[in-house]
Amino acid sequence: MFPKNTWYVACTPDEIDVKPLGRTICNERIAFYRVAANEVAAVEDFCPHRGAPLSLGYVSEGKLVCGYHGLEMGCNGKTVAMPGQRVGGFPAIKSYPVQERYGFIWVWPGDAALADPALIPHMAWYDNPEWAYGGGLYHVKADYRLMVDNLMDLTHETYVHSTSIGQKEIDETPCKTVVEGDTVITSRYMENIMAPPFWKMALRANHLADDVPVDRWQICRFTPPSHVMIEVGVAHAGHGGYNAPKEHKVYSVVVDFITPETDTSMHYFWGMARQFNPQDKALTAQIREGQGKIFAEDLEMLERQQANLLTWPQRGLLKLNIDAGGVQSRRVIDRVIAAEREGAAPAAQTP
């Protein structure tokens, strides 16, 4: 249950630097590779000769060469050449629209005719000296929508991430969910509280006192198919909170690209784009490591939640006010899937 006529993050450029990458996206087995410095490609991971995975091969002069018997595959899924063979009649394999943008390789697993690069959501922080970005990738054995639920209801931070970003005030402060077209926004503003450990670290890293009250915000934005961008930060209390001037706050965006692998597994690309102290690479590494540890705390919970849901498929789950973000996001997903089935044109994605 996922939209297919849409752009998903497939991998990061470093994953195809040295050799091709075999990865399943939306139940499609795909070989990703770099054709040239500025060009990437993606084809079915199946050599039309004998069914070997093309991702075990190598790239030569822009062709993906099968590592078994040397068939040379073109980006369009048509065989270009094979030693000693006439390849004109070889059956074509599926090729996938693919784009390198904002530090990611994006793939369109559905109908290629509908793929428009302009639909890839814009990432304002990319290649921008006022921002720094660091992130990583986790493989999670759970339906990708469980991660959407997770990120659209941050009350779980109080429990799952109690030693880093969790604090009782999250639980105690109501959140508000609004739907604007296909975008779902869940926001929570906490005033005059003490910052939890992660944000104390961030304050210090931005040369701000960490032992004074702060205002804290969390603004989660879901856009289809499954991107969740979360504006997060704290400002010294009394300076306007979210709208405080730069010198009184630490501000960043949690970046989540959630790519379905199968119906019950996902590739989770997580990261943080920050607006404070962007030149400090050691800080980027430190935040990346801390965030990696925090997000790893969710994995066992989600995988065992998934196992429970498979054991008890007939049980309905509650849809409380705190779940509104996830519930509304799933409605958008359902709508997009329904429209896709009816043949509607895919909508633009907004980050």
Added chain:
Amino acid sequence: MFPKNTWYVACTPDEIDVKPLGRTICNERIAFYRVAANEVAAVEDFCPHRGAPLSLGYVSEGKLVCGYHGLEMGCNGKTVAMPGQRVGGFPAIKSYPVQERYGFIWVWPGDAALADPALIPHMAWYDNPEWAYGGGLYHVKADYRLMVDNLMDLTHETYVHSTSIGQKEIDETPCKTVVEGDTVITSRYMENIMAPPFWKMALRANHLADDVPVDRWQICRFTPPSHVMIEVGVAHAGHGGYNAPKEHKVYSVVVDFITPETDTSMHYFWGMARQFNPQDKALTAQIREGQGKIFAEDLEMLERQQANLLTWPQRGLLKLNIDAGGVQSRRVIDRVIAAEREGAAPAAQTP
């Protein structure tokens, strides 16, 4: 194929000391936890909010708090509270009768209305200065009845445990099986033999010569659902064997609680209660370690026997005289299951 309206050993108290324990018993996924110093509880391992496993949470003031979003579950399966929520209408989950007794946590996986703590079999050796007890737990991927078979036919000791408790005389001495109500008793008495290594060690530990002939006994008692208590020991020959006075023998009871996990796996709680030198804690540890090694020898055999039986489900097994203990025990089990299906009241368990 297991009785459900009965008490099974679920875990030992130390397993729920620090945090809840998720364990499947008779195909039921259950979260066990300590409510208070003298109270334990067990509920389905499924949070009614979003299906997370409650066993990943923690206990606070007697409530099991879900580690995902803080739902507080009561021992009766009803939600007590959740931050910012009215929980009156939350669906209840199943709760299980559970008792702490004789150093174990016991659970009743079936109809709670029928659960009577008085049905838990009495363990005479518990908290008794004349006895010492040590034991452990093995997870075995085999039908629990294969372990019942194993323990009700000790001729396997000659082969599986040849270097510790096995000896040729077991094989050569006929055993006798009697059925008394729901209790099956298989006994074997060997006279004027040399003790095998384990019993030589036990004789020395009780300050008795280990190089003289002994009488040895094995009296296996099966009671439903799947408890097997085995009186074992040796006495210097000529002093009355099983009935010899204390100063001429070493006497103990092998304690086996065999709890089905699924149809083809079990939790095997094994131990030994001994009547000699009970104050010697180093001896308790030594026996526990030795018994642990001996019982581990059965695991590969049972797991591969199970695999064979799944491969050849149509093949009948032989029912020899030595198998009478297991065969009769399975008949009792079948009778108990049939009675359970007809709605009969559960019978008391006698150890």
Added chain:
Amino acid sequence: MFPKNTWYVACTPDEIDVKPLGRTICNERIAFYRVAANEVAAVEDFCPHRGAPLSLGYVSEGKLVCGYHGLEMGCNGKTVAMPGQRVGGFPAIKSYPVQERYGFIWVWPGDAALADPALIPHMAWYDNPEWAYGGGLYHVKADYRLMVDNLMDLTHETYVHSTSIGQKEIDETPCKTVVEGDTVITSRYMENIMAPPFWKMALRANHLADDVPVDRWQICRFTPPSHVMIEVGVAHAGHGGYNAPKEHKVYSVVVDFITPETDTSMHYFWGMARQFNPQDKALTAQIREGQGKIFAEDLEMLERQQANLLTWPQRGLLKLNIDAGGVQSRRVIDRVIAAEREGAAPAAQTP
């Protein structure tokens, strides 16, 4: 899909030196053991008493003793004895014709009445001072016919084994396939080329210059059920190639016995019999290690090819000229299976 009325290599003698071996061949679970210095036996790996695997037992005076309760099994699948039991009425288990020959244990998994040891193919290099042999065993999770394909089309060496025996000239030189009865022969002769690393090593090991042009040959011979013998070698150019006198060439036979385990897994016995410098045991070990590394390079390819074929069962594979060896070999296999189904007598195997 494999012939069963035929001889397969089951194991090497060292695998049953110390204790019995449990191994599945053509979906049959079999216990192999040594009855006496010159006699081996094979029976179903299932004790008729309680279904324990007999391969966990031990051999005593030629009988396979069950490690669970001491049942003594005879080579013919009939129980010989059991402590305290009359065994006349015990059900027999299947026994398998088995032969020790040419350094291997051979088994006939089908109709025992048809098993004729004379059908085992002759290995000229065995116990012959002019030859040396070294080999090993790999377990591969793929249909055994994928390995037949692999070995009957050596163009893959150019890609899979590019650093050892592969070279561009293999790809560029057409091969020729002929079928003679049930034997399929694919041959390729390359003239006046430079030897690849493995053959340079072999030339040096035979005290021949490795920096001069050579003629190279590959003559693959498939015989049913799934043996592939490959004559390989290089000779200094200008001396007659394959027919060059011994002092100008290095000549060996790649020995491949491919034994189906299940429909999608195999036991792959690989080795090399060489005619140069046969007394040099260090060289035998060196070649064995090198060949082991080379053949390991095929495993991931074959296992992932198998996974792809299971994912896309409806997709036809191409049958190019280079595939003729495998295609013809599969036709022979199909013919043998069809004949077996019609009750025809098994044909002799020629190596």
